[in-house]
Amino acid sequence: MTALIELKDITKTFLTEEIETRALNSINITINKGEYLSLSGQSGCGKSTLLSLLGLLDSPTSGSYLINNVDVSSLSRDQRAKIRSEQIGFVFQSFNLISDLTIFENVMLPLTYQSGFSKKEIAEKVHDVLAKVEMSHRKDHFPSQLSGGQQQRVAVARALVNDPAIILADEPTGNLDSKNAQAVLALFDKLHQDGATICMVTHDPISAKRASRCLEMFDGRLIADNLNTPSHQKLASSVAAIELVAS
Numbered sequence: 253m254t255a256l257i258e259l260k261d262i263t264k265t266f267l268t269e270e271i272e273t274r275a276l277n278s279i280n281i282t283i284n285k286g287e288y289l290s291l292s293g294q295s296g297c298g299k300s301t302l303l304s305l306l307g308l309l310d311s312p313t314s315g316s317y318l319i320n321n322v323d324v325s326s327l328s329r330d331q332r333a334k335i336r337s338e339q340i341g342f343v344f345q346s347f348n349l350i351s352d353l354t355i356f357e358n359v360m361l362p363l364t365y366q367s368g369f370s371k372k373e374i375a376e377k378v379h380d381v382l383a384k385v386e387m388s389h390r391k392d393h394f395p396s397q398l399s400g401g402q403q404q405r406v407a408v409a410r411a412l413v414n415d416p417a418i419i420l421a422d423e424p425t426g427n428l429d430s431k432n433a434q435a436v437l438a439l440f441d442k443l444h445q446d447g448a449t450i451c452m453v454t455h456d457p458i459s460a461k462r463a464s465r466c467l468e469m470f471d472g473r474l475i476a477d478n479l480n481t482p483s484h485q486k487l488a489s490s491v492a493a494i495e496l497v498a499s
Contacts (some may be wrong), residue, residue, distance in 0.1 A: 253284035255318075256417055256449055257306065262315035264301055264472075275301040276312070277472040283418070288444040289451045290460035293469035299453050300422065302469070306451060307420050308336040320417060337365045341411030341419045345426040347403045349395040349410075355382070356391040359410045366414065381409040385439060401432025408439060412448075419443070421452040425459065437462055 264276040275298045283289060291299045304310040305317065308324060311332075316325045324335060341362075342348075349358050359378045363369055369377075382388045385405040395403055404424060411419050421440070425433035437459055444450055444464070454460050461480060468476035 255282050256285045257283040258318040260316045262312045265313045288464045290463035291453045291467045292460045297469040298472040299469050308332045339417040341416035343407050343411050343421040343424045345423040347407045362414045381412045385409045400428050404436050418449040
C-alpha cells in the first residue's frame with residue numbers, strides 16, 4: 253500500500269495560566285491511500301486535537317507530518333492553507349453550511365479558493381458530487397429547506413468537490429437521528445469502496461467498526477490500532493440496521 257500521511261513522534265502541548273498540558277504524546281501513524289480509519293476514545297483524549305493537526309488547522313509542538321511525501325510541519329500559514337484547500341476535505345458534526353447560499357453555491361465554495369477552473373468546469377464538478385450523494389434535485393434549495401441528513405450529504409459533497417487526498421470527518425453523525433446517521437455512514441462505505449481515503453472521529457463503537465481500521469486514543473496516546481475484517485464491518489452494519497428497525 254502507498255503511504256498518504258505519515259505522523260512521526262507527534263507531540264502537542266498547550267500552555268494555559270503557566271500550566272502545560274500535553275494533548276498528544278508521541279503519536280506515530282501511517283495512513284495509506286484508500287484506507288477508512290475510525291478514531292475513537294473518551295472525551296478529552298486528544299482525538300479532536302489530532303484531527304486538527306491532520307487537517308492542517310493546527311501545528312504540532314514537535315514531530316513531523318508528511319502528506320504525499322511533503323513535510324508540512326514547519327510550513328508557513330499560507331503554504332499550509334494551500335495544501336489544505338487542495339488535498340483535504342472536511343465534514344463537521346454541525347454541517348457548517350452557509351445559510352444564505354444555495355446548495356449548489358455551498359458545494360462550489362471550496363473551488364473559489366483555487367485558480368485554474370472555468371465556470372463550466374466548476375459547474376460540472378458540483379453536479380458530479382451532488383449526483384454522487386444523491387442531492388442533485390436539491391441544488392437550488394437553501395440549507396434550512398433540508399433535513400439534517402440531507403444537509404450532511406451536502407457537506408460530504410462539499411468535501412469531495414476538490415478531489416481531496418483525504419476526507420476528515422468529525423463526529424459526522426453526532427447531530428443526526430439513527431435513520432439519517434445510518435444513511436450517512438452508508439455513504440461513507442460507498443465512498444471508501446470507490447477508493448476514498450477517510451478518517452472519521454466517532455464516539456460510537458458500532459460506527460467505528462464500519463471502518464477498515466480502528467484507532468483508539470487515551471490521554472493523548474494511541475493505545476490501539478486494529479484492522480477490521482470485512483466480516484466485522486458487515487456485522488457492524490447489520491447491528492446498526494437491527495438497532496434502526498428496533499427504534
